[in-house]
Amino acid sequence: MPLRLIPVIDLMQGQVVHARLGQRAHYRPLRSALAAGSSDALRVADGLLALHPFRQLYIADLDAITGQGHHAATLAAIRQRHPDVELWLDSGLHTLPAADAADDASAAATVTVLGSESLRTLPGRHADARGQDLHQTRALARTPQRRWVLSLDSRAGHLLGPPELLQQTAQWPDDVIAMTLDRVGSDAGPDLRGLRALRARLAQTPTRRVYAAGGVRDARDLAALAQAGAHGVLLASALHDGRLSADALRRHAEGG
Numbered sequence: 001m002p003l004r005l006i007p008v009i010d011l012m013q014g015q016v017v018h019a020r021l022g023q024r025a026h027y028r029p030l031r032s033a034l035a036a037g038s039s040d041a042l043r044v045a046d047g048l049l050a051l052h053p054f055r056q057l058y059i060a061d062l063d064a065i066t067g068q069g070h071h072a073a074t075l076a077a078i079r080q081r082h083p084d085v086e087l088w089l090d091s092g093l094h095t096l097p098a099a100d101a102a103d104d105a106s107a108a109a110t111v112t113v114l115g116s117e118s119l120r121t122l123p124g125r126h127a128d129a130r131g132q133d134l135h136q137t138r139a140l141a142r143t144p145q146r147r148w149v150l151s152l153d154s155r156a157g158h159l160l161g162p163p164e165l166l167q168q169t170a171q172w173p174d175d176v177i178a179m180t181l182d183r184v185g186s187d188a189g190p191d192l193r194g195l196r197a198l199r200a201r202l203a204q205t206p207t208r209r210v211y212a213a214g215g216v217r218d219a220r221d222l223a224a225l226a227q228a229g230a231h232g233v234l235l236a237s238a239l240h241d242g243r244l245s246a247d248a249l250r251r252h253a254e255g256g
Helices: 041-051 072-081 096-100 137-142 163-167 192-201 219-227 246-252
Strands: 004-012 015-018 056-061 086-090 111-115 125-127 133-135 148-155 175-180 209-213 232-235
Touching: 004 041, 004 209, 015 041, 041 072, 056 072, 072 086, 111 175, 175 192, 192 209, 192 219, 219 246
Parallel strands: 004 056, 004 232, 056 086, 086 111, 111 148, 148 175, 175 209, 209 232
Antiparallel strands: 004 015, 125 133
16 A cells, blocks of 8 residues: 655754654754755755655654744745645644644644644643643634644653543544654664554544654565555655665655
8 A cells, every 4th residue: 555655854953853762852963865964954855855756744843842942934944945845743732722823833834733742631622720621622623624633642652641632532633643752763663563553443433544653664664554554654764864765765655
């Protein structure tokens, strides 16, 4: 089965960084063969799109996620340079109403990603002044599902974020990412067991699209993820170090 392949660009302190194991304090500037060793976001985006005509770029604004600023200008520059490429942006938004707001950090994004590790409440809920969850289904109804993606962030097999999120699948959007943080930038391979478990959880809604993220090493991993039921895959290290060639991407890509 063909896959939707989405490169990841992690932004921190004005540079693209090499994400590894989800340990952000240890991230260092990316040195990509696709950008002549540069960590400049525009050059990295150019290099990725020269390698393969990707339809999306996933951008993690780590400064925004950690509350230390944002990369709105960089996002706008990427959008201006590549207007036909859809941007998926994780900027650490905490709730669905916030994702629906047009703030500076998300203005350049076509699709907003809500990461479970950043969620204070479930999608479709908000907290009152005492921190109590109040059901607010109207907020979900007002937000078109195509405008946001849920990232289920996990470490050591455990969900990061509200534990009840796993029981509220009816409130999930059409696109869901299985983000295995402790496999990001590793040579451990993707979490096939976790992907299959997520697909089983969504068995009653087979139209939902599940994306795997973390640990992809080569074309064999892409084939294994397709076999396990992934609709798409988020990619980074294997693109920048050449383990995934243009030919391999063509063979496995949706529409390739």
